[in-house]
Structures are given as C-alpha cells and as structure tokens.
Amino acid sequence: MSHAQTKYQKNRSDAICKCAGRELHSAETTNHDGVGDSHKHLADLPNYYWHTEPHGFFGLFEKSIDFHDTMNRMLRVKSPNKTPFNYLETIAIHEGAELASAHGMVGTPIYQSSTFEMRPDDELSSVRYTRLNNGPNHLALNKKMAALEGAEAAVVTASGMASISVTLLATLGKQGHVLLPTALYGGTYAFATEYLEQLGHSYSWINIDDEKIWEKNLKPNTRVFWIESVSNPTLQIPDFKKYLAFCKKHKLISVIDNTFLSPYNFKPLELGFDLVIQSCTKYLNGHSDVTAGSVAGSAQWIEKIKTMTNLFGGVLDPHACFLLDRGIKTLSVRVRAHNENALAFAEYLAEHKDVERVIYPGLQDHPHHERAKKYFVGSSGVVCFELKGSLKRTEKFLSSLKIPKIAPSLGGVESLIGLPTNTSNGKLTSREKLALGITPKFIRFAIGIENIADLIADFEQAL
Numbered sequence: 001m002s003h004a005q006t007k008y009q010k011n012r013s014d015a016i017c018k019c020a021g022r023e024l025h026s027a028e029t030t031n032h033d034g035v036g037d038s039h040k041h042l043a044d045l046p047n048y049y050w051h052t053e054p055h056g057f058f059g060l061f062e063k064s065i066d067f068h069d070t071m072n073r074m075l076r077v078k079s080p081n082k083t084p085f086n087y088l089e090t091i092a093i094h095e096g097a098e099l100a101s102a103h104g105m106v107g108t109p110i111y112q113s114s115t116f117e118m119r120p121d122d123e124l125s126s127v128r129y130t131r132l133n134n135g136p137n138h139l140a141l142n143k144k145m146a147a148l149e150g151a152e153a154a155v156v157t158a159s160g161m162a163s164i165s166v167t168l169l170a171t172l173g174k175q176g177h178v179l180l181p182t183a184l185y186g187g188t189y190a191f192a193t194e195y196l197e198q199l200g201h202s203y204s205w206i207n208i209d210d211e212k213i214w215e216k217n218l219k220p221n222t223r224v225f226w227i228e229s230v231s232n233p234t235l236q237i238p239d240f241k242k243y244l245a246f247c248k249k250h251k252l253i254s255v256i257d258n259t260f261l262s263p264y265n266f267k268p269l270e271l272g273f274d275l276v277i278q279s280c281t282k283y284l285n286g287h288s289d290v291t292a293g294s295v296a297g298s299a300q301w302i303e304k305i306k307t308m309t310n311l312f313g314g315v316l317d318p319h320a321c322f323l324l325d326r327g328i329k330t331l332s333v334r335v336r337a338h339n340e341n342a343l344a345f346a347e348y349l350a351e352h353k354d355v356e357r358v359i360y361p362g363l364q365d366h367p368h369h370e371r372a373k374k375y376f377v378g379s380s381g382v383v384c385f386e387l388k389g390s391l392k393r394t395e396k397f398l399s400s401l402k403i404p405k406i407a408p409s410l411g412g413v414e415s416l417i418g419l420p421t422n423t424s425n426g427k428l429t430s431r432e433k434l435a436l437g438i439t440p441k442f443i444r445f446a447i448g449i450e451n452i453a454d455l456i457a458d459f460e461q462a463l
Helices: 003-020 045-051 054-061 063-077 088-094 135-148 160-172 186-196 211-216 239-248 299-312 318-328 331-350 369-375 389-401 430-436 452-462
Strands: 154-157 175-181 202-206 222-228 253-257 275-281 293-297 356-360 382-387 416-418 443-446
Touching: 045 382, 135 154, 135 293, 135 318, 154 160, 160 175, 160 186, 160 222, 160 253, 160 275, 160 293, 160 299, 175 186, 175 211, 186 202, 186 356, 222 239, 239 253, 293 299, 299 389, 331 356, 331 382, 331 452, 382 389, 389 452
Parallel strands: 175 202, 175 222, 222 253, 253 275
Antiparallel strands: 154 293, 275 293, 356 382, 382 443, 416 443
C-alpha cells in the first residue's frame, strides 16, 4: 500500500469517527439568503459526509434523530403538483407508473407503437402519436421527471442536446440575445457559435463571478441567462443567489443545465430558476445505454418547449423511455455511491506525489467549495486532475488503466476517463482552452460505482 493510500485510509477512518461525535443541527433559523428550506441546512453537514460508506456512516447515526431529519430535508421534494410521495427516492421508483400500467404489471411495459387507436368523435387534441410525446411511456416519464425536479411539468427528449437546443430557441423568441458563461459544455458552445446567429439570435460570453461583465453585456433584446450548476469540465459553481437576483432585476429567463449533479444532488427550481435541463444520458439513466434529455419548469414553458420538440422531431422512443424510467429507479443509490467515491478519490489524488493539481468541489481548497456545501447534497462523480510530467506520460498513464474506459460521457455505473481537449471541448481554440485552464494534460475522470479500493489500486499500477 502506497503512502498516499495509507494516509487516505487513516483520514477516512478519522473522518468517520469524527462524524460519530458531531451533532448535526436541524438549522431551524430563518433563511436570510432567499434559499429554499431544503438547502439552507446543507452547510451543517461535515465535509466528510460525502465520502463515508453508507453502512458505516448511516450505522453510526442510526439512532440520531437530528441526522435523519437533516437527510430527509435534503431529499424532500416540494412539488407544485399533487403526489402521494414526499421524497426523491420514492418518487424515482413510483411516480407516473399508473399512467403506463397494464394488466396488473408491476414493471412498466414498453408501448412500442407509433400510433394509437381513436374513436370517430375524437378531436385533434385526443390524437395519441409517439412523435407527439404522448404515448403511455412518455406520459409516465414526463410526470416522474416533473416530480423529481419539483416542477409543474417536464418533457423528455431524444438527447441532452435536443433539450439544450430546443430550450434555447423557445426562450429566445425572435432575434433574442443570451448570456452564456465562458466555461460551458462543448455541445452548447458549438450550437451557440455555429447556429444561433444563423437563426437570427445573438450571444455574449460572461464570467460567472463578474456581475459588472453581466451588466456590460446586457442588450435591449437580452432574454435568457444560461448557466451550468457545475461547469463542464472545469467544475466551477456560480453564486446562485447573485445570479437569480440579477435575472429578476432585468427580467431574464433563468435556465440551468444541471446534468453534472442530477436532481438528487441539487434541485434548482426550489431556488427560483425558471427552467432546468438534464442530459438524462448521464446520471438519470446511469447505465450508458440510452441517449436522452429533459426540461422541467412551469406548465406554460414546458408546453411551448414540448410543441417545438415535437415539430423538430427530437422525441424519445418508447423503448428508450422504458430504459430511462428503469434507470431512474436506482438514481438515489447510484448517486450516493458516485458522491462517496469521487470525494474519496479526490482526496487520494490530492495527496499523491505524482499529481500536479486536483479539481473537485468537495475538496476544501476548491474556490467554490462553500457554494457546494451550501447548495448541494454532494458534489457528484466527476474529478479533474493533471499529472506531473509531459503529455506523453499522461497518455501512457491513460492507456495503462484497466478499469476506466477512455470514452466521453459520465454518470454511468462504470468509470470513464479522457482528455476534454479532444472531446467535450474540442471545438474551442487552444487559447480559449488555456484561458479556462484546460491544458492538453487536463484529465476528466467520471467515477463510477466500482469499489474505491480497486480504483485506487488501478491508478497506482498505471502511475
């Protein structure tokens, strides 16, 4: 066992023991930050909550009423719609199932049909057609996604990019202008730079922490301010309170891409966001076998976005709906494991002599760590880092790994690893990448739910 592994194990044991003796307060104090009640207590949790094993950690607190009260508040969903379920874990399993049930089946069947029978006196609004997003699998999944997000309504789409592009077009209207962060998912960047101007729209790049730049780039036709809850791949976190106040002041539509966290770790609508986007390909499905997206928000906005999705044809097929619905049922247990593995691995890397830098919001030295503690249940499963030495050494290291596959994407049960300069951020110029801190050696590690000891051992042999 290496020095880094030994120190990691000791720190981990110390953290668990320290947790056992720490009182977790319910934080009944008045919330002065405008943050929803389910978020105001998150800073009360110790940093090491995110990497202790479920059985060890929860066992230590089995009889702690304060702890269970705190955890339940985190995962309670405030839905504007009537639902018999209060907590995310239960919603993920049961919500919407009645809309697609048949013949007493416990599992949701696949309605693999492009069209559905009508009666002679049915009106146009009664048409059931798969491209219109109203088959039984769609209705069940849309209802579940709305409940998970705490939204009036939601719509699933054929990919995360379908959700991103349609939401941008729907919210921009005619000749609209959008504020976009410089640290942005490559697909969103490509759509903005290659197509928005062709379609009569415009955009400006902003720094997520510089409100003066936001003000400077406002135009009479600015309609949308677009951010990511955790930027891909640089893992920056905006000041949500300042952002929402700015949107309210200037009557901007607030849109957030929450793909890196999922509704388990963060529910933006509870803070006051207008629309939340997910690439369901990632954590929501969690098994690397579906491409899908979703948008959630007010019923009025979702109806508009759904209509545009139907016309553009970016609708999820019934079998993919079934797979996504099935994946969501294990969202809570999977994301807990991602959270725990990622923080543990980030702490291991931070102590390693061959690692030059580590980026993970769960680490105390991350510039936005306090924001992560305040708003998130956990910092999710992506850790970014650079090794000391040359690019050649980095490439040799990647090719020597046995467990993680070199592939784009994240959020699956299996670990994936790669260089964003060649994948998600490949469209950026070299200067733009370096300005964001994305060097040729910058590694994005999407940690799966394998045993952490196996992952560490694999990295040790590759190094």
